[in-house]
Amino acid sequence: MNILIIYAHPEPKSFNSALKDLAVSELTSLGHQVKVSDLYAMNFKAVTDRDDFQLLQNENFFKYAVEQKHATKTSSFSPDIQEEQDKLLWADFVIFQFPIWWYSVPAILKGWFDRVFASGFIYSRGNRYDTGGLKGRKAMLSATTGSPKGAYTPYGMDGDMNEKILYPINHGMLYFAGFEPVEPFISWAPSHDEEDRKQYLDEYKKRLHNLEEIPSIPYHPTSHYDENHQLKMEYR
Numbered sequence: 407m408n409i410l411i412i413y414a415h416p417e418p419k420s421f422n423s424a425l426k427d428l429a430v431s432e433l434t435s436l437g438h439q440v441k442v443s444d445l446y447a448m449n450f451k452a453v454t455d456r457d458d459f460q461l462l463q464n465e466n467f468f469k470y471a472v473e474q475k476h477a478t479k480t481s482s483f484s485p486d487i488q489e490e491q492d493k494l495l496w497a498d499f500v501i502f503q504f505p506i507w508w509y510s511v512p513a514i515l516k517g518w519f520d521r522v523f524a525s526g527f528i529y530s531r532g533n534r535y536d537t538g539g540l541k542g543r544k545a546m547l548s549a550t551t552g553s554p555k556g557a558y559t560p561y562g563m564d565g566d567m568n569e570k571i572l573y574p575i576n577h578g579m580l581y582f583a584g585f586e587p588v589e590p591f592i593s594w595a596p597s598h599d600e601e602d603r604k605q606y607l608d609e610y611k612k613r614l615h616n617l618e619e620i621p622s623i624p625y626h627p628t629s630h631y632d633e634n635h636q637l638k639m640e641y642r
């Protein structure tokens with residue numbers, strides 16, 4: 407498979423870096439083609455602005471999504487956006503490696519989504535979720551936390567990891583874009599214990615050897631919703 411790793415951590419000696427390096431070495435040794443977007447090393451620009459486009463459709467009123475659609479039609483994104491979009495089209499499977507920051511992704515990765523997951527390229531009025539632009543590809547989040555696992559259970563202090571913290575990413579970004587998101591890999595509070603870190607690296611290695619077997623997250627296709635975007639009664 408062609409596997410793209412989007413990696414967002416500023417420190418090469420971090421645990422996130424260790425997980426990323428493990429993925430590169432294991433996947434390569436298994437015969438996969440691997441590319442990495444190391445967002446901090448690339449100094450990836452996280453903020454959206456007019457410089458994201460080589461041509462503007464409307465100079466007088468800058469509307470980001472309209473310009474994204476126009477740039478998709480005219481192939482006029484800035485080169486850094488174009489390169490990331492090309493990598494996405496190349497990939498069969500995308501891994502996102504990042505620490506949970508403020509219940510979400512670090513800003514550099516959020517900016518990557520804002521700029522790369524462009525209107526027209528990823529989605530349009532009739533094409534989103536199961537008909538999104540990246541249909542046919544899988545994606546997996548590999549995240550680390552500061553809080554322990556118990557904090558992210560349904561009654562935990564930080565809120566359920568899958569239903570509250572990762573839902574906006576897995577459903578709102580990845581599934582929206584057409585990806586089939588698979589179960590995430592979480593390293594809980596890796597700063598705390600060397601034994602836990604060893605175990606996470608072992609578990610992640612096993613997971614990397616069975617990428618094709620990881621269960622997908624069972625989201626509803628768009629056909630299960632009615633004209634008011636409500637889940638039809640028979641699927642509730």
Ligand SMILES: Cc1cc2nc3c(=O)[nH]c(=O)nc-3n(C[C@H](O)[C@H](O)[C@H](O)COP(=O)(O)OP(=O)(O)OC[C@H]3O[C@@H](n4cnc5c(N)ncnc54)[C@H](O)[C@@H]3O)c2cc1C
Pocket residue numbers: 415417419420421422423424504505506507508509510550551552553596597598603604
């Ligand atoms: C702005 C900000 C917001 C945050 N918000 C949240 C939040 O909302 N929720 C939450 O839970 N947490 C939050 N955190 C905490 C954050 O999620 C954790 O600090 C982070 O996930 C830990 O991962 P790391 O890679 O940075 O760990 P590091 O501290 O880099 O690494 C942990 C340990 O692993 C060691 N290590 C590195 N490589 C290896 C290896 N190969 N083998 C064994 N050990 C190794 C390192 O030396 C280090 O001792 C936040 C942090 C920041 C800075």
